[in-house]
Amino acid sequence: MTTVNPRPIPAAPGRVPVLGHLPALLRDPLGFLGSLARVGEVAGVSLGPREVAVVTSPALVHTLLAALSRDCPRGSVQGTLREAFGDGLLMSEGALHRERRRAVTPAFTAERVGSGIRAVQEATRERIGRWRPGVPVDVAAEMTGLALEVVARALFGVRLPEGDAVAFQRALPDLVKGQIARSLCPHPLFARLPLPLNRRFEAAVAVLDRVVDRAVSGAGGSPAALLSAAGGLDAPAVRAEAISLFGAGTETVASTLTWLFHELLGAPEVHGRLLAELAGELGDAGTELTPEALARLPYLRRVLREVLRLHAPNAFLTRTAAVGVQLGPYAVPAGTELLYSLSALHRDPARYADPLRFDPDRWADGERVADPRLFLPFGAGRHKCVGESFAWMELAVVAATVLLTWRPEPVAGTRAREVVWTTVQARGVVMTVSPRVVRTAAAERPAGAAGGTP
């Protein structure tokens, strides 16, 4: 909407001297960002040294990402990654981004995503084949390891040594903390200060570089699927894209899967309905999944969509107004840093009744309800997630394979909590498992007996 006299962006109340709204943000990040919708569709906040404008309405976030994408390129959160890793798809803008996007998109055609199903199913079977009845499973750690293995196998055709997977997982928190600190204090001198935070950030960058280098060079010499798809890229460009895919495709998927199991543990009725659909349509865990089989699982799709609504992984993303623009009724001056939280957007009580309740049936009307301008877990516009269809496939294959093999059970005395960095992570999700028994026409037998699973 273009207004003749655009208004200035209203300032959020509650600013304290020097730190501004930083204490409120750190105390309860998503609660604070969600509360800003009451201030306006865009609200001005001060985060210590930085003034930023938070976009609180999904429709205006969509406008920012799609209609204003040229005038409002990526902001400081991704900028710190560019400094660390170079110009991958996840970090680049303009002509370079278009060139990279053209090169990487062929790795995610429907045909390629379909042919990745096998790798995802195999990686899942191997990992959950190591679980034992009654032994607690640290769900976040397992899902991170699995998501990493999936990117390596399905997109690069390599298996990661276990040590690399562990090193990668350990490095991620230091990377993210450094990234946040650098985006709050973007002065180049800050990054050079000999602070433990900076040292740990550099060490994490080195670990990620090493793991990705090994994956790209093909470890055992197998040709990387991505390399052949992105034939036009030189070696440093392929490496930067590999960093983008490992970076963007691991933690997002792992946290979504962790939240999925957390929600199912607390919702036996949803779990039961989901299992009935999976057993009815797929049989047992030994079945080889296909795109056609996955398309017959509407309730699973609804459950996953609800997990992505309630736990959209991207807590903070930014854009910068390169020129003065009008966003809805507001005038946004050139140079303004615009922040939006996909996680907070989908918890707005004005749009979702009882927003913190996990309720897959709110999607019962199907795609119509999932208006792409209002439901944005994969973003929108030119930077919309290039791996979206791969991600839907991966989530569905992992969920079906786990649930048809094992019956997850809650562990008394454990409590899941939300930890917000640049993504919304699930900590403390622990479950035990017992073998799922599937009724077949012939007999009762443990699920997955034909597929090499327990």
Ligand code: HEM
């Ligand atoms: C639940 C899973 C996932 C979610 C919620 C998710 C979400 C997102 C979002 C919100 C963006 C846009 C960021 C922005 O606007 O700045 C994005 C971009 C991206 N995602 Fe995903 N993602 C997921 C999985 C994946 C996977 C599996 C891959 C690849 C293996 C991937 C690769 C990328 C890349 C490369 C970009 C940058 C695209 C560009 O700028 O052109 N993502 N993702």
